[in-house]
Amino acid sequence: xxxxxxxxxxTSPFSEKIRLVLSYKQLAWKSVIIPSVSPKPxxxxxxxxxxxxxxxxxxxxxxxxxxxxCDVLEHRQPEPTxxxxxxxxxxxxxxxxxxxxxxxxAMAYTLQPKGAAALFxxxxxxxxxxxxxxxxxxxxGMTRLRPGDASAAYKSYLRRIANMLHGQDFLxxxxxxxxxFAAYHPLWFTRKVVPVxxxxxxxxPVVLAWMDRMAALGHGRMEKFSAAESIAxxxxxxxxxxxxxxxxxxxxxxxxxxxxxxAAESFGTDVTEGELIAATRTHYSLRRVDARAGTVQVxxxxxxxxxxxxxPA
Numbered sequence: 001x002x003x004x005x006x007x008x009x010x011t012s013p014f015s016e017k018i019r020l021v022l023s024y025k026q027l028a029w030k031s032v033i034i035p036s037v038s039p040k041p042x043x044x045x046x047x048x049x050x051x052x053x054x055x056x057x058x059x060x061x062x063x064x065x066x067x068x069x070c071d072v073l074e075h076r077q078p079e080p081t082x083x084x085x086x087x088x089x090x091x092x093x094x095x096x097x098x099x100x101x102x103x104x105x106a107m108a109y110t111l112q113p114k115g116a117a118a119l120f121x122x123x124x125x126x127x128x129x130x131x132x133x134x135x136x137x138x139x140x141g142m143t144r145l146r147p148g149d150a151s152a153a154y155k156s157y158l159r160r161i162a163n164m165l166h167g168q169d170f171l172x173x174x175x176x177x178x179x180x181f182a183a184y185h186p187l188w189f190t191r192k193v194v195p196v197x198x199x200x201x202x203x204x205p206v207v208l209a210w211m212d213r214m215a216a217l218g219h220g221r222m223e224k225f226s227a228a229e230s231i232a233x234x235x236x237x238x239x240x241x242x243x244x245x246x247x248x249x250x251x252x253x254x255x256x257x258x259x260x261x262x263a264a265e266s267f268g269t270d271v272t273e274g275e276l277i278a279a280t281r282t283h284y285s286l287r288r289v290d291a292r293a294g295t296v297q298v299x300x301x302x303x304x305x306x307x308x309x310x311x312p313a
Contacts, residue, residue: 001238004076005230007043008054009036010068011193014066021070023220025077030225032057037134045293046234048286049272050137050300051266052273057230059237061297063126065264068283069196070178082178083140091172095182096303102157106186108150110197118196138268140159154200158187162204169213172260176214184214194290207226216301219237249281259310262286262300272298273310 006022006029008015021030034043040051046062047055056072063072074082085093111119126306145153161171170176171183191198191211201208211303223289225249254260256276262284263271274286277297284307 002059004073005057006030006032006033006054007032007035007057007227007230008134010037011189012053013185013189014052014099016188017066018054018056018073018218020070020184020217021073023182023218024080025073026220027073027077028045028221028223030230032225032227032230034196034227039245042231042250044184045231046288046296046298047272048274048288048290049263049270050268050298051270052268057234060234060293060295061299062234063299063303065304067080067095067303068089068299070095070181070187071301080175082181084173084175085175087177087207088170090257091177091179092260094179096172098179098182098186101139102183103186105145105150105153105157106190108147109154109200110190110194111163112147112197114152115194115197119194120275127254135149138244138270139266140269141258152199155203156203158201159220161210162206165177165206165210170210176217180210182215184211188215189212190310225234233294235292237294245277247280249279251279252309254279254309260284260286261308261310262298263308264304265304265306272300274298281306 004016004022004027008019010033024184030169032054036053038051043051043055047064048056050064052064054066056069058072063069068083070200093175109115120131164171166176171179187201187207190209191201248256254276258276258277258278259273261271261273262267272286272288274288276284277287278285282302284300284302284305287295288298289295
């Protein structure tokens with residue numbers, strides 16, 4: 001079976017989400033460490049434009065966005081499930097809230113001036129400036145919470161998470177589901193990456209205990225791999241698509257085989273262009289050719305992404 005390769009960096013919160021999922025599902029994986037800011041030439045060789053972190057590679061298939069990555073890993077290893085049957089829809093909706101509303105409140109609180117200063121302590125000023133410029137470009141046009149508003153929202157969300165944990169170990173029962181992994185990673189960033197800001201968690205000890213249970217899952221069986229190796233593997237591969245839903249669902253009047261672009265709706269709206277080879281209920285797939293990576297299939301979830309036809313010049 002083709003290896004799972006995660007392209008990530010250690011302090012990326014969304015990467016922590018997937019590292020824990022890989023361990024929970026007892027899947028061996030290869031680790032490619034990528035830059036936290038542009039330029040990312042090795043990333044773009046595989047994704048064609050998408051530069052958010054992380055992304056998953058299996059052969060010459062590249063999967064973008066952790067919501068889709070979780071689906072891919074569920075197909076690869078159905079048990080233990082991320083989507084428990086009694087709460088499948090609820091788990092997905094709660095995860096979507098956590099990956100968006102909760103995440104941005106946590107980031108706005110954690111990276112207010114005190115937190116940002118702690119995060120970049122000892123880092124060369126030019127590196128801190130580059131990080132700020134990179135994230136500003138990726139969030140252009142977004143409405144960001146001010147620190148006071150973020151603090152109030154974050155506290156409320158932590159209380160609501162505590163309420164969900166009343167009488168059970170995880171958000172929707174006695175085993176973690178996709179909602180737990182999605183809700184955990186922004187809190188992990190506050191607690192582990194910027195601990196000077198972690199005092200906000202102390203008012204909800206039940207949340208801290210849940211975080212300890214999540215952290216205990218660990219990162220599983222990881223093997224170091226290089227960007228050059230991953231690109232060479234992609235070039236030599238014929239693909240190992242892990243998505244089983246292949247029925248074409250046309251919502252745009254764009255036929256398969258068309259030249260298209262896909263980009264995120266809001267944060268990180270960099271465009272990937274290629275030939276549309278799938279548009280299903282859940283995802284889009286593009287085929288593109290790169291000078292180093294060869295023919296690559298790049299996959300995006302439908303939710304949160306915009307598909308457009310490329311108009312003739």
